[in-house]
Every structure is written in C-alpha cells, then in structure tokens.
Amino acid sequence: MSKSIDDFHVAHIYKDSSMDSKQYQNGGNTQSQILSLALSIAQQTQKVNDYLQSKNLPFPSVAPSAHSHLPLPPELMSSQFAVVEACTELAALMEGPLNHLTTITSPRANIMMALQAIHRFNIASSISVDEEISYANLATRCKMDPTDLRRILQLAVSNLVFQEIRPGYIAHTTISHLIATDATVKSWIALVTEEMWPPASRGVDAMATWPNSQNLHETAFSLVNGGVSFWEAIKEGNRGRRFADGMKYLGKLPGFDVQHLIHALQFKEGKEEVLVDIGGSEGDIAVRLVEHFPRLKVIVQDLDEVIEGIKETELPICVGGRLEFMKHDMFTVQPVANADVYFLRSILHDWPDKYAISIIKNLVLALKAGAKVILNEVCLPEEPGMVPMYHAQLLYGYDLAMKHQFNGKERRIVEWEELFQKADPRFKMGRVVSMPGSLLSVIEFVWKPEDHTIESI
Template identity: 30%
Template sequence: MSAPAPSVIDIASQIQVNAAIVDNYLRSNSLPPLSLAEDAFPFFPGTGPTAIDPFPSVPTEVAEARRSLRDSCELLLHLASTPAEVLFWNIACSHHHSGACLQYVYHFSLADAVPLKDQISFSDLANKTGVDERQCTRILRMLMTQHVFYEPVPGHVSHTAMSKLLTVPSLRDSIGYLLEEGFIGAGKISEAAEKYPGSQERNHAPWNVGHGIDLPTFEFFETSPKRMARFFGNMENMGGQDSYNIRHLIDGYDWEALGAGKVVDMGGSTGHVSLAISKKAPKLNFIVQDLENVVHDMRERTNEQPGYEKISFEAHNFFTPQPVKDADVYLLRFICHDYSDKYAAKILQSLVPALGPKSKVLIFDGVMPAPGTVGRLEERKARYVSPSTT
C-alpha cells in the first residue's frame, strides 16, 4: 500500500517556497524571466546548449528547488484532477491527440509558415501550406491548450515560445524523428512483443512492425538519406540538452593527458564530439567511424573546414572486427543503449582484438537511477525508451 500523499495545501506551500527560490535567483542575477511568450528565452538560463545559452551553470540549491517545484506542480495537478481524469486525459489521450497534432504540424511545416512576431489567419495559413483550413484550425486549437501557438484574435494564429522552437532545424528534426519514426512504432509495442517474444534481434523492434521494414533501423536509414539526416539532426539537438551535453564528456575525462594520442570515435556520426574534444586537447588525433554514406558525406563537408585537420573519417561497422589497432581511447558515446544486450556485447567483443596494452574503452551512456532516488520527472526522462529501436 502506497504512503499517503501530502495534502494539497502542504504541496501548494512547498510550491510557493521553491517558486520563491527560483524567482529570486532569476531576479537577483538579472536572468531572463520564465515565460511562454514568443520572445521568451527557451531554456531555464544555464541549462541550454552552450552554443546559444551564455548564462552560468545553475547552483545546486536552485537546481534542486526547480526540480522539486516541477514535481510538486505535477503532483498537485494530478491530485486536483483525480486518478480517473489523469489516466484517461493526461496519459491515454496524450499519445494519439497531442502527438498526432504535433506530427501534423511537423509534416506540413506549419510552424515555418507562421510569421515570427506577427500573426496569420487560419485561412491564409491553410492556403500557404496546402492543407484543409477546418482541419488545420481544429488541430492548432488543440495544441493551443498546451501553449503551442496561440490565437491573438479570433481566426488568427501566432507563435508562442514552444511553437517557435519548431522552426529551429535540429529541434524540428527531433520532433520529426520522434513523431514520424518512434510514434509509428509506439502503437506496435504489444504486437512486436507477441510476434517476437523475448527477441534481441535488431529487426524485431516495434519500429520494424510499425513501418513494415525488415532491415534494422540504422541499416534502413543508410538507404534513406533524408531520414538519416533527420536522425543526425535529432542527435545534434539531444547533444545540446543538459543531461546529454558534450561538456560532461569533455570535462569528465583527462583528454589532455593523452598528449598526441589517438582516439577512435565509434559511431561518431558528424564528428561533432571529436571536434569539441579537440578544442580542449588540440594535440590529439581522431578517427571518426560510422556507416559508409555518413562518412562519405562528412568527408565532403569537412574537407577544408577549420578544426578538422586532425579528424579523419572511416567507414566501419562496429559489429565487425575493429581495424584501428592500439588506439589510446575507443569512445562509445550513446551507442550501447541503442542495442539489446546481445548486440551491445558483440560491439565490445569485436573491439577486443584491437586493444593495446594502454588502450582504454570509454563508454559514455545513460545510467538508470534506482527507483525513487531522483525526482519523478527526472526518473521519467531517464526511463524514456524510443519504440523505434527497442
């Protein structure tokens, strides 16, 4: 039997305390206020991608107050809504209502068609994007209930901070990847479990069942450059989020101590991680390995770009024996989590013969927290599993 929840009054009091801590921090440091307006700063200052977030890291006590504030707000919402409403409207309906509406916006590029710092009529928006006006209106008004777009005057639509983010290429790619790859597989989890009970094969995922494709996800992407490019855009966006930020890898390992050593960035896609490390340890040499199409594209794009002088690209399937011997570091950043235990082990087994006496295998991946040891929202993010690859 679960422990009794605190009263709504107690929760509201805790919300007030933590809200004051967060608000005081923002005000006293002249940081952007929290807002959903179109011109709002889209991140909590100090938690966004370092390339566009110039603000200092958030102090521990403020980060904890913010975490507690978010958890308490959701708990208060759930208590006030009652279990029946939360189960039906917040959980069951969100998948095929909010997700489907957002997929529609992505698919027809509606966010790009809404002018920044201005408004457009539903009629003009529909004509501009080639969609049905009535359907478009209903879908956007549904998303407006979650602060994605808003209706400044009847019959017109403008951006909010959230809808404006859909015009940012890398974040748009993430939304597209989730809703046009993962979303299709999400409804097939049970069917895949029945069809392939206990299977660890790479082509037995819900994504395969949903899309009717027999190839493993990434092998199929090799045949579809547009979908592969969208996946890499998604990875670029994820890499900018605080928990995925490259700075954790850069600051968490003594790269400079390797001197003029060699780093093999396995599954390194565009080489953005190697490039970031090289700025801290400029003497290092990097070999970025990925699929043939990716490598060919990156060779063309980076041939004369500054910063890539010590970064080379090599086509390699990491399920086959590693061709580069005795490297100082073999880096697997967010690789193993994409595969079942069977294939994660195969990646490491294929690497072993190449290891020299001083070689290190550096695995940088998520570690699941023990239940109840972090905030509920943080644990939910950690337990998020994409149906496209599981």
C-alpha cells in the same frame, strides 16, 4: 560481478536536489505530501527568479524571441529540475487517480497527432515570426481544410505550441518558432511523429509476437514498415539525415549537454592521448572534446555514407591536426590499435545484447593494457524510488522507445557490467559518474589482459 554497486564512484544526477522522491511515493499522508511539494516549488522557484533578476536576464516566456533554455548556471539547474519534478507529482496528486488516468491517456496521446500535422503540412514555417494570421488564411497557405487546421491547432495551443492571441487568429510561441526556424527541432518533430510514434502503437503486438526478441526485424518498427528494420529504413531518401539531425537536437538539451561529459572525463595531465569516437557521426562531440582538451587527438569513425558527407573545411580552425575522420563499421574489427580511449556515446542502447556484445568484442584485438572503453549512456535506476517521477518517466520512456525501434534497451549499471563480462571477462568496470543535471552517465571499462588468459574473439 567483480564489484558491488557500492564500490563504484556514482555521483547521482539529483544529488543536489532538495527533494527526496521516496517521500512522495510511500503512500504517506497526502496533505503532507502536497504541502511539502508546494513549498518546495515555491522555494526552488524563488532561487531561479532571484538569479534571473540579479543578472538582469529575461524571465521565462512563450514569446517567439524567448530563450530556448533557461540561462541558468549548473548550480541552479538542480532547482530548475526540482520544480519540474515537484510540479509533475503535485499535479498528479491534486488531480486524483481517475482524473490523472484520463490526463495521461486521451488528451496527451492526441498531441502527437497534432505535431504530426504541424510537420506534414509545414504549418510552423508558414507563419512569419511576428505575424498574426487567421485560421482561414493559414489553411490556404498550408493546403488544409480550415476546420481540420483549427482543431489541430487548438490542441497545440493548449500545449504552448502556437498561441491564439485573439479569437480566430494564430501566432507563434517560442516552441512553434523553433519548429519553424531550427532544422534540428524540425527534424526531431519529424523523427518522433513519423518514425517513433507509429511503431509505439504496435509495441505490444511485437512483444506478443516475438517475446524478448533480439532480432532487428522482429520489432514494432518492422510491423509498421513492411518487415524492414530501422537501420535499413534510414538508408531511404532523407530518413538518415532526419535521424542524424534529430540526434543533434537532443544534444542541445541541457540533460544531454556535452559539457557534462567534459566535466566527467579524466585525462592524464601533460600527456598526449588518443580517443576513438565510434559512431561519432559528423564529429559534433569530437570537436567539443578537442577544443577543451588541448593534448587530446580524436579519431571519429562512422559508416562510409556519413564520413563522405563531412566537409572538413567547415571545422573550427582550433582543432588543427587533432581531429581525424575514418570510415569504419563497428561490427568489424577495430582498425585503430593502442588508442588510450575507445568512446561510444548513445550507441549500445540502440542494439540488443547480442549485437552490443559483438561491437565490444570487435574492440578487443586493438586494446593495449590499461586502455579504456568509455560509454556515455543512460543508467537506469537500480531500484524503485531512486529518481523522481518526472525523471523516471523520461528514462523508462526512452527504454521502451529503444525496444519498439530496434529491440535495443537502456541498462542498469549491473546490466552494463554483465554485457562487458559476456564480451570478455578481461574488461573491469571503473568509474560510473553521473553529473548533476545530466541524463547520461559516464561508464568506464578498463582492459586488464593480465587478469585472464583466454582467446580474444
């Protein structure tokens, strides 16, 4: 490695949290742990409550009209996360080992079946926003057996998806109303239950059959899809649209908010710069960048079928001539030479190392000295205990999802550097920045051709 991890500028996601995850994982005094967690929950909740009250904002609720996110400023998001993290750990400790093991197996696993039924039978969309409907009438609307429907929804209700406001009658909560009315939420539920959950059940079979494979057809997804890779499958019917909309759903979550990216990016003041957004889909991120950086031009690249479906007339007027769309396959040589930044957001984690290296290599001929390749990707913790339990569950859960879908992976900082060094040693790692509240880091690599004289590709 050219630098140690300590040399990098790393602003940790939970640096503002009052919780130190290691103190809850070191096997210390249990009474001290549970009391510390409970006190922290109370303190951090008080901060959130006081803010909402002072601004006359609504308190959290399951009502259909409630906010999809808590309306908190960035400085209070750490309190929000601290409460969720501490509640997760406190619940596990208070349950005890056997009860906690039971909780994370049977009951939680079956919620995926309930969500799949809600998707397939279009249950959420069959209920009006303020309606109270009997199980029998709802079953008729959804063309389901009433007993099956009731059993599905009872588990969903226990997870705040719908509410049984009086015996035998169902109504919406915030979550179920979002499933009914927000196309991206609906697509996310479909993507998870139809494309991700079934392969997850075959993940171990795939590992046993093809240990550490980098073949796109040797995945758990392929096992349940007749040998077809994920990237081949999403060309069928509406599966590609469902995937794209599911990714838009993730973009709405606070941890994936593009505002974190905007705050972490650095451009030279007063200088016009060009950024190439590789695999930028329909330009949602690009529009936000152009709106925020008035001297930035963005070229969005994606496959033919994606670019052909974009209606440029629907783009915001403010982007002017600073946003361009281009058909490009990232496994071919980059056609835009001498740009200032080549940007990939949540792209390389979809691919095994050999494919990710190929994507990087295809940039080399286009790079000018000092050009940056900027990733917006997950950075896994370098060692155990660096992040709280709840956050670790998210990150390592995403990592396994990448494995069973594509043989992709989430990577640690050292693995990102190794990847770029294998592609070309003239890449030098720059800043690594994780904004508080963000699940994605900004990882910079600078092209320094003067440091080596080798064949590019």
